[in-house]
Amino acid sequence: xxxxxxxxxxLVKRTGEKVFLECVQDMDHENMFWYRQDPGLGLRLIxxxxxxxxxxxGDIPEGYSVSREKKERFSLILESASTNQTSMYLCxxxxxxxxxxxxFGPGTRLLVL
Amino acid sequence: xxxLNQSPQSMFIQEGxxxxxxxxxxxxxxxxxxxxQDPGEGPVLLIALYKAGELTSNGRLTAQFGITRKDSFxxxxxxxxxxxxxxxxxxxTGANSKLTFGKGITLSVRx
Numbered sequence: 182x183x184x185x186x187x188x189x190x191x192l193v194k195r196t197g198e199k200v201f202l203e204c205v206q207d208m209d210h211e212n213m214f215w216y217r218q219d220p221g222l223g224l225r226l227i228x229x230x231x232x233x234x235x236x237x238x239g240d241i242p243e244g245y246s247v248s249r250e251k252k253e254r255f256s257l258i259l260e261s262a263s264t265n266q267t268s269m270y271l272c273x274x275x276x277x278x279x280x281x282x283x284x285f286g287p288g289t290r291l292l293v294l
Numbered sequence: 295x296x297x298l299n300q301s302p303q304s305m306f307i308q309e310g311x312x313x314x315x316x317x318x319x320x321x322x323x324x325x326x327x328x329x330x331q332d333p334g335e336g337p338v339l340l341i342a343l344y345k346a347g348e349l350t351s352n353g354r355l356t357a358q359f360g361i362t363r364k365d366s367f368x369x370x371x372x373x374x375x376x377x378x379x380x381x382x383x384x385x386x387t388g389a390n391s392k393l394t395f396g397k398g399i400t401l402s403v404r405x
Binding site: 223 | 397
């Protein structure tokens with residue numbers, strides 16, 4: 182079974198803090214993705230990576246950066262957290278092309294005060 | 295850009311009833327996927343469809359890849375309380391493109 186894990190299920194941070202969200206997959210998938218999920222807006226792609234050290238902007242990259250130093254790990258960084266970044270963050274991975282079936286982690290619910 | 299349409303946003307059914315959900319697009323897709331998200335959890339893949347006209351079952355779930363490649367539907371038969379959650383569709387067009395997701399339908403099942 183594919184397993185995608187995220188470092189935290191719940192996080193509370195203060196405005197201006199630097200926030201790291203970690204995602205690890207154990208299936209040697211090439212592609213990894215970060216989404217945020219907000220009520221009524223569905224899943225919105227922040228960044229994705231199709232190889233180690235490679236990254237591509239998604240639909241809403243502003244205020245975020247990512248890092249992929251190892252194939253199994255994809256980090257999302259909020260350089261200076263703001264209240265409008267309070268959301269559910271979902272990591273996913275897929276094998277082959279970025280259009281293939283994606284497998285999701287359990288999500289991190291982030292609250293920025 | 296491409297969009298997938300799922301409506302209504304919410305559905306309320308009685309336990310034991312069957313329910314059908316559609317996902318439509320103005321664009322053609324080569325892959326259709328259906329996910330379910332339980333409250334507070336990440337989406338879990340239910341069914342993947344790779345060929346136009348394909349009909350695939352997974353227990354009480356049945357999904358079909360529309361013949362025009364612009365739609366898909368998911369049927370849940372004999373619903374039970376644990377079917378509650380958000381059901382997402384997603385479409386893929388192949389190499390070098392990302393999945394496109396619908397906004398999801400929240401299903402409630404009354405005992």
